[in-house]
Amino acid sequence: MMDYQWLFTVSAKWLPLLKDGSVVLNPAANRLIWTATGKFAAALIPGGGLLSAMSDVPAAVKTVAEVVKLAPALMNIGPALQALQVISAIGAGAAVAGLAVSIAGFALVLRRLDRLDHKLDAMLVTLREDLRDLAAQFDDLSMTQLYAGRDSLERALAATTEDERIVSARSARDRFQHVRMACLAVWKRTSPWTNPKMSVAAARELQERYVVAAIGELQASFILGDSGAFTHVARTSAADVRDVMALAPIDALRARTAPTAAIVGDLPGYAAQVRDLPALAADLGAAAEATAANAQRLAAFEADAELPALLEMPGHQLLRAMRDAPGVEIYAFGLERAA
Amino acid sequence: MPEHDQIFDRLHAATEAERTAIAAIFDLEPTATVETLSRALRKQAGNMVLNILRTDHELRYAQILADVVVEAARKAGWPAPAIDEMAWSRWAEEYALQALAFAKVKDRATKAQADEAQALAEGALRRETDTSAVGSLVRKTGMSFAIGFDKVVAAVLVLIQIRLREKAEKDLRRGR
Numbered sequence: 001m002m003d004y005q006w007l008f009t010v011s012a013k014w015l016p017l018l019k020d021g022s023v024v025l026n027p028a029a030n031r032l033i034w035t036a037t038g039k040f041a042a043a044l045i046p047g048g049g050l051l052s053a054m055s056d057v058p059a060a061v062k063t064v065a066e067v068v069k070l071a072p073a074l075m076n077i078g079p080a081l082q083a084l085q086v087i088s089a090i091g092a093g094a095a096v097a098g099l100a101v102s103i104a105g106f107a108l109v110l111r112r113l114d115r116l117d118h119k120l121d122a123m124l125v126t127l128r129e130d131l132r133d134l135a136a137q138f139d140d141l142s143m144t145q146l147y148a149g150r151d152s153l154e155r156a157l158a159a160t161t162e163d164e165r166i167v168s169a170r171s172a173r174d175r176f177q178h179v180r181m182a183c184l185a186v187w188k189r190t191s192p193w194t195n196p197k198m199s200v201a202a203a204r205e206l207q208e209r210y211v212v213a214a215i216g217e218l219q220a221s222f223i224l225g226d227s228g229a230f231t232h233v234a235r236t237s238a239a240d241v242r243d244v245m246a247l248a249p250i251d252a253l254r255a256r257t258a259p260t261a262a263i264v265g266d267l268p269g270y271a272a273q274v275r276d277l278p279a280l281a282a283d284l285g286a287a288a289e290a291t292a293a294n295a296q297r298l299a300a301f302e303a304d305a306e307l308p309a310l311l312e313m314p315g316h317q318l319l320r321a322m323r324d325a326p327g328v329e330i331y332a333f334g335l336e337r338a339a
Numbered sequence: 340m341p342e343h344d345q346i347f348d349r350l351h352a353a354t355e356a357e358r359t360a361i362a363a364i365f366d367l368e369p370t371a372t373v374e375t376l377s378r379a380l381r382k383q384a385g386n387m388v389l390n391i392l393r394t395d396h397e398l399r400y401a402q403i404l405a406d407v408v409v410e411a412a413r414k415a416g417w418p419a420p421a422i423d424e425m426a427w428s429r430w431a432e433e434y435a436l437q438a439l440a441f442a443k444v445k446d447r448a449t450k451a452q453a454d455e456a457q458a459l460a461e462g463a464l465r466r467e468t469d470t471s472a473v474g475s476l477v478r479k480t481g482m483s484f485a486i487g488f489d490k491v492v493a494a495v496l497v498l499i500q501i502r503l504r505e506k507a508e509k510d511l512r513r514g515r
Contacts, residue, residue, distance in 0.1 A: 249511050257500060258356035261363030264493040268414065271439030274500045281507030285514050 014042050039303070127190065127197070134189055140182035141209055149175035149216050156223050157320050165223065165316060173220035176213045183210035184240055193247045193287070194255035200283040204290065207245050210237075211294050218301050222315040227305040238299035247291045249284040256280065345400045345428065346377050349501040361497050364490050384491045400498075404431045407495045408464075410488060411438035416445055417457050420464055432499045433463040439496070 010018060010025065014032055017023045023032045023041045032042040124138055139145075152172035159165035183206055192203030214237035221230040257277055263270040308315050350358065350373040362371040365379035381398040384406065408431050409419045415438040422431065437460035445453065 250508050253504065253507060253511070254354055254356065257504060258354070259360040259497050259500065261360060263360065263496065264364055264489050267489060267492055267496065268439050268441075268443030270493070270496055271411075271436050272443050274496055274503065275436045275440045277500060277503045278507055281504075281511060285511050 011042070017041075033303075134186055137182040137185045140178045141186060141206075143209075145175055145179045146209065146212060146216070149179065149213070149220075153216060153219055153223075156220070157316055169220045169223040169316075173217055173224065176216035176220060179213035180210055180217060180237065183207075183213060184244065187245060193245075193252040193284075196256050200280070200287055204287050207241065207291065207294065210245070211241065211298065214298055215301075218304075219319060222304070222308075223319060225308065225315055227308075230305045231302055234298060234302040234305070238295050238302075241291060241298060242295035245291055245295075247284065247288040249281070249288045252284050253277075253281050346380065346498065347373060349498045350376055352505055353497075353501050354504075357497050357501055361494050364493050364497075380491065380494050383487055383494075401428050401431075403491065403495060404428050404435070406488070407431075407435050407492050408438075410492055411435040411442075414439060414442040415457070415460075416442075416453075417460075420461050422464060429502075430463045430465075432495075432502070434460045435492075435495070436499060437463065439492070 010032060014023060018025070018032070021035055024035050025032055033039060034041045127138075149172050152168045152175060156165050156168035156172060159168055187206060187210070190198060192198045192206060193200075195203075214233060217233050217237075218230060221233055257273065257280070259270065307318060350361070353361070358371075358373075358376065359369045361376050361380070362369050365376070365383060367375060367379060371379075380403070384398060384403040405422055408422060411434065412419045417438065420434065437456065441448070441453070441456040441460070448456070
């Protein structure tokens, strides 16, 4: 895997503003944002490693295949470079620093799906009896729905006709939206952070499914080219994670470990709970960090709404480029704006 | 003595839920004061005859713990461990936790697992000694088989939880 800092960095003209605090690096979105407003300020530019690798490529080289042959370090990002026409710009002798970019995180996409370990499913079986009225939501947040959404999304990217792309993207968007809303409904009903019946791992997976569904919905909206819907999903999903799923670890720890007089009847059980308290606290601390990072990441997507316009490239083409460039988790695309 | 001993310190640091649980264990009002809770714990833990000779808060936490350790070992099916008289109460607490938690799984444990758990628990008692405790010999009260001693064990477990929770909360605040 490549280190993205090797690829992209802050351009010199932004350094004074970075130093005086006018702008800050948004690590979740890999771009500079204005400190005061949080709005997009500038894209990152190719870093020393990327420039160094490209400097070995003769100006006459014009195709990605030729570049990758001459600079194997760039193999992983070849498709992305091609999509952004970076190669031809280099070939034409243009200044690389003027080209690149911001973000995206789209590459993470639904790869996260494969990291879910289904801890939640076992928990849902035990909760299903208590929450019969939520049975439909339980079905909607199943992994099957997420896999189906991913399949529709991939079909949308693979489609060779506009009609098929639109139909598949809409199907993906709808499926992901159902999963997202189901996760939210179950979350509101179960209050997982303070609910001793739900393990922290299961709570994290419920949140992760929400985030994966939100990213899937964002990507589907991106393909559909509706920047308004895209912005709405980015904004509301970030707010849901930040507000509804907010985790105050100390409050959660107290709620989960609150003893009752019934402990006299199960001293060994209570002793085991007390013994495991430090591990529980550590889990909650990590979950709080993950929740904050998820909210930040979803909020950062909002600025991507402008990428197709900035690059004059349809959303599905951008996503394809990222999909086809395995090995790099974070990409930097877009055009740098004037300060 | 004790206005400033560990029982008082922990009860003052307890959450409302923790204090209420201890009150319920001793059939007290949920709003019972720290003094009332301390008195109830010490009375329940102490020898009835000796209690007459003691003031309300005289029985030391270390003495109560020594009995809890014996009771925890009994529940785990282990022989009562030899307790260094200067063993820091924290390690005695750890022994009690390990032994009681093992009691939950002892029926399913292999001999090797039981031996390992016992060694781990007894290892806790051989850790640091509390030099400040010199002169304050721990003497068991011999109350561990008394009726209602499970209430004492439960209350002590809550006191242990208070220590662990406070430490965990401090770590969480530092991590922010």
